[in-house]
Amino acid sequence: MNQISGDRNSTVRRDNRLETVLDSAARCFCERGYDAASMRDIARDAGMKAGSLYYHFSSKSELLVAVHEEGIRRITALVKAALVKPGSPRNRLEAAMVAHLEALLGGGDYAQVVIRELPEMSDEQRSRLIGLRDDYEDIFKSLIDALPLKDARARRHLRLLLFGALNWTRTWYQPGDETPGDIASGFLDLIKQR
Template sequence: MTRARTEGRQRRAQILEIAARIFTRKGYRGTSMREIGEQAGVLGGSLYHHIKSKDALFIELHDGALDAAEAIIVAAIRGARDPWDKLEAACVALLEIQLDPESLTMPMMNDFREVPDDVREALIARRDRFEGPFRLLVDALPLPPEIDRSIYRNLLLAQLNGAADWYRPGGLSPRVIGRQIALLFRHEGPEMP
């Protein structure tokens, strides 16, 4: 690889990092390409050499955040054998990602209302793929037949995703909260009437 190409990739990575921080702080609507360029020290026309558009940039950053989060979750469940232990490991991993003050995952995932419809469709499609490991985990659980697995999974993810709304550092750790949520969703024993 040539030096110019290496420098170009490094510069693009720097721009992406700056853009992610601005999107995280200001949201999709509050972020402008001009501000990204200014903070990155890149003139307007030069920025578009590295970045196609604001929409494409947001999708790329969103997808990258979910790719990284998914890899962490898959690695966390890899060693567990029991389906309930796997679920707990996934819950803990997701909360540790989301409740990390430096995390870009939650702000990127929760900005769907502000984006154009075509961008929203792309974000939702990637989010649905991100939920794949949870779909597999829930499918493997020994749940009573009366429990609809789709409803169970959606309620579980709503609890995990909603934790950022009420979580405060200094209280229970993300690990403890993840374990508690997994415990609350554990359904064993006699069938429901």
């Protein structure tokens, strides 16, 4: 999972150390949290020296921003891919939930960083990340708007209920438990139909 000198195919880009660095940062931020993960930790994981990281990223917080951006890109792609198949509003919501959970629980360091609390950072960085997160959440907003729910208040509560519950799985989920599909349908089955 951490191919340092990975030989993916043949002609592909060698020396994509930047990707390696990003992967290592994601892993460390995910395992230890932003503050507890040191640049040395990340560098060691990436097979380089701490100073070398600064060739690719100008600061630790820029690294976090980059991991975040990549994380949102990935989870957005996964969820959108799960939505290409048509289906009932409820089925589409469930598909998105499953994709979200798979990204979160299936070894995805990036996804877990995305839903973590943001550490102290510059306002510019902060609002950039919050914007990305909001864009992502909008996907769920539309999915829920498509459901036959009485009022806006209920739709809002449903979104917050499901999104919170999904993100919180991270704190209790053990691989070997149920599958993401089990969890998503388990959650949805508890919800009133209209």
